[in-house]
Amino acid sequence: MENLPSPTLWAIPFFIVTVTAEWLWSRRNARIRYETKDAITSLIMGTGSVVVGALTATAVMAISLWVYQYRLFEINITWANALWLAPLAFLLDDLAYYWFHRTAHRVRWFWAAHVIHHSSRHYNLTTALRQTWTGFFAIS
Secondary structure, rough: OOOOOOOOHHHHHHHHHHHHHHHHHHOOOOOOOHHHHHHHHHHHHHHHHHHHHHHHHHHHHHHHHHHOHHHHHHHHEEEEHHHHHHHHHHHHHEEEEEEEEHHHOOOOOHHHHHHHOOOOOOOOOHHHHHHOOOHHHHOO
């Protein structure tokens, strides 16, 4: 697995190319609006979200390693049970994200942190980067 390239190393250049293509297309097509200020705001918010996410992940990892010392039992993962555990983990993670995202739209406390993702005047690829910096605190 160490020989596989990082998906981020492929995703960032791909995203830059597709955003540039979208911007160029919007200049040719008068129906599509692409405001530079809006795109820059989304990029800054995405960068801030990544920085805060990295700091939060570091804190969560440190706490998890400390709590792990006091575990009550261990789960022995072998190839035999990994064949059903991996798909199960994938489905449970996807289900958890679905309910988290649905809750972010339905409960005002979570919506306050999530609404920023829906605050752009024009929907384009950079809008996907418009993420909150306070998401972790909303679920705390």
